[in-house]
Amino acid sequence: MSTKSLADFDFETGEVLLLDKPLTWTSFDVVRKVKNALRIKKIGHAGTLDPLATGLLILCTGRKTKEIDQIQAQEKEYTGTFRLGETTPSFDLETAVDMARPYAHLTEEQIRAAVTPFLGLIQQTPPLFSAVKIDGKRAYEIARQGLDAEIKSKTVEIKAFELTRIALPEVDFRIVCSKGTYVRSLARDFGVALGCGAHLTRLVRTRIGEFRVEDAFSLEAIQALRPPRPEGESDIPRRERPKTAPNRAGLQYFAALQADALAAKEHQAAAGTAADAGPTEAPE
Template sequence: MSKTTFDFNEGEVLLIDKPYQWTSFDVVKKLKFALKIKKIGHAGTLDPLATGLLIMCTGKLTKKIDGFQQQEKEYEGVLVLGKTTPSIDLETSFDSETDISHLTETDVIEATEKFKGEISQIPPQHSAIKVGGERVYKKARKGIPVQIKARNVEIKAFVITKIQFPEVHFKIICSKGTYIRSLVRDLGNELNTGAYLKALTRTRIGDYSLNNAFQLNDLIENFSKKQ
């Protein structure tokens, strides 16, 4: 992104490539204090172990956050068949292993068909949604299961781009509220092998592309040089 001058109080829409292992709120805090922004928020949470496009709104444009959250999302990622973790990613240790030697590429591709269109999915126990006023991941980390209601989402595309067992590379286009980890978990269950998410990058939100996003440190450095 070429823009280097900003008016954060009047309002800016900033595209950030969220770093690996940062929470979305970590990015909010970093920008708020590094750039002295009074009012800032993000549109659409990314898990700490995911990377990619995070839309930040400042000043008067924070009122547009809900509009950005409603837009479709695009992701690219890698799942691994035959192993599971409680968090469905690498945040937690492996808790099961299953032989996958019988699987074929056709098995995997055909299984994705069940998860296209409007589907019902249950968010992961390790997620930031609130149940009873508390983030469910806090209880999950203590080993306390929480009853989470299923939600309806739309999977507009679920494309397998490469298979090199046990790894499966994919691209997904989906509606707001979709949990990619839940898709990975449910695909693993459909194949009777289990699965976990190894890597995930959000590449697009609506018309906004990761290709136009700032690296976090680059944005801070570029702005600081203008002061």
């Protein structure tokens, strides 16, 4: 946690604010929430994080928004988990598994050896489920309509790529990379290299340049600073999204996975309770 108290920030003049982004929030969600909570006129983020990623999101306010491009250009560090043997159209948990392949035959030596070709300058194709623009439209808008489009590859740099845990089908990693690197694409390409497919199931951004997630504030801590409304100004009720509106972050599949996991836990707990209760006597 930062040694600087939030109360010491002068957001209107300009600050660089480190925030630990919650799971399923879009980067825009966070900017809007902080802007409304602290009543900041000028604010932006220095580098998008996917809804299913957590970790360091840097917000710049006031005059510090001029530093956004400079911050975005710095190297990034991530940790996370690949799941081998399954692929998804989005390369992460945002969409359902569309293909499964055997992975149990892979040895630890083979998996670790697959890292080497990805070090240094490489060509990488961003996911169709991304904010890349194609003919003026965001790629994810095209993808969520069930359409396909060609995305050009680009050069990125992987400065460090290490595997920190191998427990098939899961593989944990740490990478240091240049601006513009898509870790979801790296998951896809790593799976292709191993011949079994893979997708990203967890991603945490731990660093941007010298800024670290350990020094970031929680969203709850920032919301706690919300100033009282001026006397006589009434609270404006939040406009709720229509129930029929599409899920902005496209997380229906992820939500279904979470619901299934919760149901499985409840079923397991219920089964354990029934077993502990022992046999009951049948009515005569």
